[in-house]
Amino acid sequence: xxxxxxxxxxxxxxxxxxxxxxxxxxxxxxxxxxxxxxxxxxxxxxxxxxxxxxxxxxxxxxxxxxxxxxxxxxxxxxxxxxxxxxxxxxxxxxxxxxxxxxxxxxxxxxxxxxxxxxxxxxxxxxxxxxxxxxxxxxxxxxxxxxxxxxxxxxxxxxxxxxxxxxxxxxxxxxxxxxxxxxxxx
Ligand SMILES: C[S@@+](CC[C@H](N)C(=O)[O-])C[C@H]1O[C@@H](n2cnc3c(N)ncnc32)[C@H](O)[C@@H]1O
Numbered sequence: 001x002x003x004x005x006x007x008x009x010x011x012x013x014x015x016x017x018x019x020x021x022x023x024x025x026x027x028x029x030x031x032x033x034x035x036x037x038x039x040x041x042x043x044x045x046x047x048x049x050x051x052x053x054x055x056x057x058x059x060x061x062x063x064x065x066x067x068x069x070x071x072x073x074x075x076x077x078x079x080x081x082x083x084x085x086x087x088x089x090x091x092x093x094x095x096x097x098x099x100x101x102x103x104x105x106x107x108x109x110x111x112x113x114x115x116x117x118x119x120x121x122x123x124x125x126x127x128x129x130x131x132x133x134x135x136x137x138x139x140x141x142x143x144x145x146x147x148x149x150x151x152x153x154x155x156x157x158x159x160x161x162x163x164x165x166x167x168x169x170x171x172x173x174x175x176x177x178x179x180x181x182x183x184x185x
Pocket of ligand 1: 026027028029030047048049054075076096097098104
């Protein structure tokens, strides 16, 4: 199986039978969503409805990877829009490097919370670069009644300075979290 990220083709072993409904938020170049679609998931890519060029990048990634079935929708974090209301229940929400601006954290979690009302078992899988040790999601997770599990990178062989022949993440600290709905306040 092959996926094109920018101009670099990436290959990975076939994992057919992956059928979850997946929505990527703040998708940009959309690598995780593209990969999930290649593995058989029903994928919706989204980026801010106020950033049409970012939505165009999502569409180009689908085109370059021959994935015409992948929908691209404008979802601005924290906005209760028609497109958000129309989304079918999701199994997994992918969020790659969206926790980069503390002012947006609650808007992101409120969008996720809305999707949790459609499917209380939905999980948010998020990787992000640690940009400041002072930033924390903890209080917001408590406020929005969400649980969070930290996934050590070594558990999926990602604790390296270069992954998939790229120089990323280099010396940056990357974390992975899985966030789900709490069992009630
Ligand atoms: C740091 S980039 C990460 C892009 C991609 N997920 C990745 O890992 O390469 C952040 C993304 O969030 C999107 N974004 C920024 N503000 C947003 C908002 N208020 N609502 C939705 N998406 C937003 C940007 O357009 C951009 O695609």
